[in-house]
Each structure stands twice: as structure tokens, then as C-alpha cells.
Amino acid sequence: MAEPAQLTGAGEPDRSGSPASRRRATILDVAAAAGVSRQTVTRAINDMPGISAETRRRVLDAASALSYRPSRFGRGLVTGGDPQLGLVVSDLRNPYSPELAAAIVRRAAADGWSVSLVDIGLAGSADRLLHSLHAQVDVVVGYLGEWALGWESRFGATPLILLDADAESEHAGVRLDPAAAIEDLAAHLVTVGTRRPVVLDASEPHATSSRGIAILDALERRGLRPEVVHVAASSPEHAAAVAAQIIRRSARPDALLAFNDLMAFGVLSACRHAGLDVPGDIRVAGVDGLAIGTLVAPTLTTLAVDFDEVARHTLELAAALSDASPGADLQRVVSHRLVLRESA
Amino acid sequence: MAEPAQLTGAGEPDRSGSPASRRRATILDVAAAAGVSRQTVTRAINDMPGISAETRRRVLDAASALSYRPSRFGRGLVTGGDPQLGLVVSDLRNPYSPELAAAIVRRAAADGWSVSLVDIGLAGSADRLLHSLHAQVDVVVGYLGEWALGWESRFGATPLILLDADAESEHAGVRLDPAAAIEDLAAHLVTVGTRRPVVLDASEPHATSSRGIAILDALERRGLRPEVVHVAASSPEHAAAVAAQIIRRSARPDALLAFNDLMAFGVLSACRHAGLDVPGDIRVAGVDGLAIGTLVAPTLTTLAVDFDEVARHTLELAAALSDASPGADLQRVVSHRLVLRESA
DNA sequence: CTGAAAGCGCTTACAG
DNA sequence: CTGAAAGCGCTTACAG
Numbered sequence A, B: 001m002a003e004p005a006q007l008t009g010a011g012e013p014d015r016s017g018s019p020a021s022r023r024r025a026t027i028l029d030v031a032a033a034a035g036v037s038r039q040t041v042t043r044a045i046n047d048m049p050g051i052s053a054e055t056r057r058r059v060l061d062a063a064s065a066l067s068y069r070p071s072r073f074g075r076g077l078v079t080g081g082d083p084q085l086g087l088v089v090s091d092l093r094n095p096y097s098p099e100l101a102a103a104i105v106r107r108a109a110a111d112g113w114s115v116s117l118v119d120i121g122l123a124g125s126a127d128r129l130l131h132s133l134h135a136q137v138d139v140v141v142g143y144l145g146e147w148a149l150g151w152e153s154r155f156g157a158t159p160l161i162l163l164d165a166d167a168e169s170e171h172a173g174v175r176l177d178p179a180a181a182i183e184d185l186a187a188h189l190v191t192v193g194t195r196r197p198v199v200l201d202a203s204e205p206h207a208t209s210s211r212g213i214a215i216l217d218a219l220e221r222r223g224l225r226p227e228v229v230h231v232a233a234s235s236p237e238h239a240a241a242v243a244a245q246i247i248r249r250s251a252r253p254d255a256l257l258a259f260n261d262l263m264a265f266g267v268l269s270a271c272r273h274a275g276l277d278v279p280g281d282i283r284v285a286g287v288d289g290l291a292i293g294t295l296v297a298p299t300l301t302t303l304a305v306d307f308d309e310v311a312r313h314t315l316e317l318a319a320a321l322s323d324a325s326p327g328a329d330l331q332r333v334v335s336h337r338l339v340l341r342e343s344a
Numbered sequence C, D: 001c002t003g004a005a006a007g008c009g010c011t012t013a014c015a016g
Helices: A027-034 A040-047 A053-065 A072-079 A096-112 A126-134 A148-154 A178-192 A211-221 A236-246 A261-273 A307-323 B027-034 B040-044 B053-065 B072-079 B096-110 B126-134 B145-153 B177-189 B212-219 B236-246 B263-275 B307-323
Strands: A084-089 A114-119 A139-142 A161-163 A173-177 A197-202 A226-229 A255-258 A283-288 A301-304 A332-333 A337-339 B082-088 B114-119 B139-142 B160-162 B173-177 B197-202 B226-233 B255-258 B283-288 B301-304 B333-334 B337-339
Touching: A027 A040, A027 A053, A040 A053, A040 B212, A072 B072, A072 B226, A084 A096, A084 A126, A096 A114, A096 A307, A096 B096, A096 B114, A096 B301, A114 A126, A126 A139, A126 A148, A139 A307, A148 A161, A161 A173, A161 A307, A173 A307, A178 A301, A178 A337, A197 A211, A197 A236, A197 A261, A211 A236, A226 A236, A226 B072, A236 A255, A236 A261, A236 B096, A255 A261, A261 A283, A261 B263, A301 B301, B027 B040, B040 B053, B082 B096, B082 B126, B096 B114, B096 B307, B114 B126, B126 B139, B139 B307, B145 B160, B160 B173, B173 B307, B177 B212, B177 B301, B177 B333, B177 B337, B197 B212, B197 B236, B197 B263, B226 B236, B236 B263, B255 B263, B263 B283, B307 B333
Parallel strands: A084 A114, A084 A139, A139 A161, A173 A332, A197 A226, A197 A255, A255 A283, A283 A301, B082 B114, B082 B139, B139 B160, B173 B333, B197 B226, B197 B255, B255 B283, B283 B301
Antiparallel strands: A114 B114, A301 A337, B301 B337
């Protein structure tokens, strides 16, 4: 026999005597069982040349009998392993996250990256999740929200790509810019004769979001006097409740512009229950371009995000950051695009 | 100095002379830079006791200066690392996948597992993706489709939990059982006076799915004569096209039962365009219980999957399989539940 | 509080 | 075609 079976004495495969062998088999166990050296086991397991068919079969049989699986750590230590991307979303149940994740997962796969998915939306476990994630991946990307603040000091060594950075941030990231699409939407609304638009913003009262401000501004520059209404949470339910009140007014608005598609779905639902025709009585638009927008009735006019482009930039940045390539441009911008459908 | 700086000579941190150091810093580099031993670096990096504040700071500074990140392989080799779940879906753009993934990702996080997400739906890359996945995770779970067949022979050592196994399969997995919910739906339809139901099955002609057969059977046992129509793909578009034809018939059906929610959305859309009232003129139901079902108009009656329960079973099986616990029950069943909403 | 030694499980040259 | 040696980067006892 090539190497002494140091770890598993012959006929004594288990130290504890429990029914199933406790310790996972290693390459040395397989080598001993097959009566070969460990590098011959490597050759057989990894389909490498320079090994006789007979030996390969014997090794593979031994491996199978021992339920042998190469340790990803042992292997990774010498091969380097696939690069790993950690994708952080804030709520996988919000359809925005999966659409983003779908694009990133596919692009990552094409580029040879694996992606670990984490949802920090729920419970108080975000801290623990980020801690465990940062230790397991080469680059973290996603919607960190307030957790972006402490990143530098806590996990500074792990490169971070922000997907929710604001325009002022100097952090590496992909920023979304709705400005041009907002102009297009405002122009469209004016063209079709909108008189009394209301902007449904997802924000605290007296703290209109920058997106909300941009929409208001674009409408005002075209001579309209838009009103802004704040909704506590960007859920369809919250938006529906608020919209239900607004459309009951005597001076009913003729356009409701929601902070995002999810809220717009709630608005559509409120209009339906109030017996209003969309877009006849009132026009509705959202932001994000979620695929469901084509499934609701009427189909939703929206400012769409090109998720594939976001994914492309994300993977480029990830590659740059994990290479530590100096001087790469680490800030990307993706513009929304107006998609006119039935609702506006 | 405690240990010789074998790898990086003083003042010569880079062999190649390129602007950024090519090789990633290791614990030895940090130790050399800080003038301590590697285990002192370990203590500082991992917040362990038994190290003076002054030393810790010096080490942390050196680590930061070198952009040091512990290798997940080096660390994992000795600590074992977090258990890793590989989640395989067939199409992340189909809302079913994210709802499942959301439940599994959360449950996994709660149980201390990391999850790597892979979408094998697109392109011809499934083979490559599964190969790279199986080497990186402890257990693979998901919708393998035809790839489940070759698993045993190719990646046999990696435990697999099938989410799309049929009733006959003996493989570990979580199976969905719509039988009881189908009875409930059939009973409901009869109660409300349905006379001419049509089942829209996602299958080849003359190859009705087991789900389709179960629906037909439940209706027939209640004295109805349901018809089955085969749709080539389970997309809203395909379903809408087929439904549009069916509802144009002189003897219009009064209920359209879709293979899944996605197809039901297409049916709803076709009815809307044909000017039919749902459920007044025709009743519509789907299967899956997707969250979007509450956002469409009318809201969709469906046979809902309890994704949280699927996730719970999945993680239990994963734990059992990675422990190689003998004799565990490796087959679980989750029943659908009838959710009556507006459409039926 | 700090360091020398051993070892985790694998692959990559290098010999034969 | 097969094996002996070295080494990947880290942590865990164990000494001092």
C-alpha cells in the first residue's frame, strides 16, 4: 500500500462506534481503501489523464462506498475556487428584488461567479447575516440601506457595491437615474391634457424623496401645480388606502403618479373599487418596470429599470474590485426609460 | 520580529513591480508588517481575548494597510465553515421561483445556512452550472427537471433534495399534493352552479399532467363533463392565446381552470379583452397561490402552496442529509390549500 | 499577553 | 501510469 492508513485503521473505520461514521471521509481514507496514493485519488475524482481505467474504477468505487466528497475548502485553498458574489436584498417578497436578482444571477453565472443570496429585510438578524456573508464572499453587492454606513468600519476589507447609493455617495455602486424618463412622462401627461396630477411619494411627511421632487419639478416646469401626498410604506395596501381617499375628493385628480410600481398596483386597485376608469377618469403610472405590470388591468405605464444593464455594471465592478484594479471607474449610472402602456 | 517575513521582503512588497500588489495579502504578510506572529493576527482579526489593545490596533492597522482579508478557504478548512445550500430554480423570472426562494432563503438564514442561487432555465449552461454548484455546497435542492436523472451518476456524492419529484420517486424531496385542494375547488364549482368547465393543462397533447388528470377526475366524480385543452408552455401569453379561442366558442365554458397562476393571469387577460365578466360570465382559477394573485383584477382564486412549510421541510431534510443521519424520513409532502378570491 | 508547532484536506509540480 | 514532497492560508491547542 502506498501510504499508511494513518487515520482509519483497517477494519476500524469509525472511532466512536456509532452506526454511521461520524467523521466525513477524506482523500486519505479513499486512498487507503483503494490501496493507492492520494494523488491517484485526485486524478480519478477530477477526471484527469494519466491513470489506468482499472485504477480509476477502483478508486471511484472506494470513494462511493465511503460517500467521499472533496472538501470545498481543501480544494479552494489550492485552486482558488470560483469567485463568490454576495447579493443583499431588503425584501425578497417585493417583486423588485427577484427581478434584480434574476438579472444578477444570470450575468454572474455567465461570468463564472457564484452568488449567495441574503435577505436582510426581516427580523433583527441583518447584522448577523451580513457578518456571516462578508466572510464567505469576495464582493458584496446590493441594497444595504442604513447598513451601508457601518460597513467601512466593520467589514471594510470586503469590497461593497451599493445599489441604493444616492447621487452624492462616493462609494462604488450602480446608481439609477430617473431624470430623463421623468421628463418624458411629464411631457406625455401634459400632451394628453393632464390638469391635476398628484404624486404619491413613499416617505415621511415633509421629507419628499428626491424622486418625488424630480417628478414635481418636471410637472411644475410645464405649468402644472402638482400636489404631493406622503405614504408611510411603499406597499400596495398603503398606497390603495391613501389613493382611495384622494380619489373621493370633489376636485378629483386626473393623474396619480406612484413612487414605484408596487404602489401603483395599489392605486389601480383603489380606482377599480371606486368604479373609476383608468386611464379615462384618471391616469396612473409607477416606477421600476416590473414584469407584473403587463399582467394587471389596465397594464401599467411605468419608468422601467433595465435590470440587465444594472447586472452588467455590477459584475464589471465586482471584477474590478476583486482584482483591486486601481483607477477603475467605480460609479455607474443606469437611466430609467418611460414605458407607455394602458394606464397613462 | 517573531517570524521571518519569508514571502514579502522588507520594502519589496511586490514581485512584479506593477502599480497594485498582485498577490493578495495573507496572514503572514500582516504579521510581518505588524511585527507579530500569525496567531496574534488571528486574535486581532477575530476579536479574540488575550491581546493588548495596543497590539490589536497595530495589527488592525497593518491589515487595513495591506487590504488583508482572511481566506475563506484557509479559515473554512479548520473551522468547517457555515453549511451551504445550493438552490436550483428553473426560471427566476417566473414568480413562482422567487416566492419559493424567499421562503427558503429566510428559513436557511434562521438555521445558519448560506444559500447559493442558480437558475438553470436559460441557455445550455445548466450542465456547467450544476457542476460548479455541486462542488461548492453541502446539499443541493430545487427544481432539477430532467437533470435529476443524471445526478446520481455524475454528482452522486452530493445530497440532492428534489422539489419537483413525482409521487413515484424514491428520492429525498418535498412533494406537493394538490389532491385535497382540488376536491375543495371542484366542490365549490359545483356548488356555485358550474356546468361547462374547461381545464387548461400545460402539457403535450394527449399527455395530460397528473395535476390535470386529478382536476378532471374530481369534476367527473361530481357529474360534470370537463374538457381538457393543452397549452404548449405555461406562460401567460400562451394561456391567453388559447383562452381567447375557447371563450369565442358558441357553447362558451363557464369555468377555466388553469394549470398554474401564471396561466390563469393570461386567462384573466383574455377574458378582459373579450369583454367577459369574471366570475359573472366565467370563473377562473389557478394553482400556486402567488402573491400577485391579490394584485390582479379580479383577484385570483387559487390552490396555494405554503412556501414556508416547503422551506421548513427542505431545511430539515438538508440537515439530515448533511449529517448523514441514518434512517431519517427523507420524503415530505405539503398539501395545497384552496384560496377563494374574486375570480371563482 | 505572545509565539512555536501541528494540522485541517486538497492539488501541483516533480520523480520515477 | 503511479507516488513522495511541498505548500495553499488559516486556527487550535499548548508553552511560556
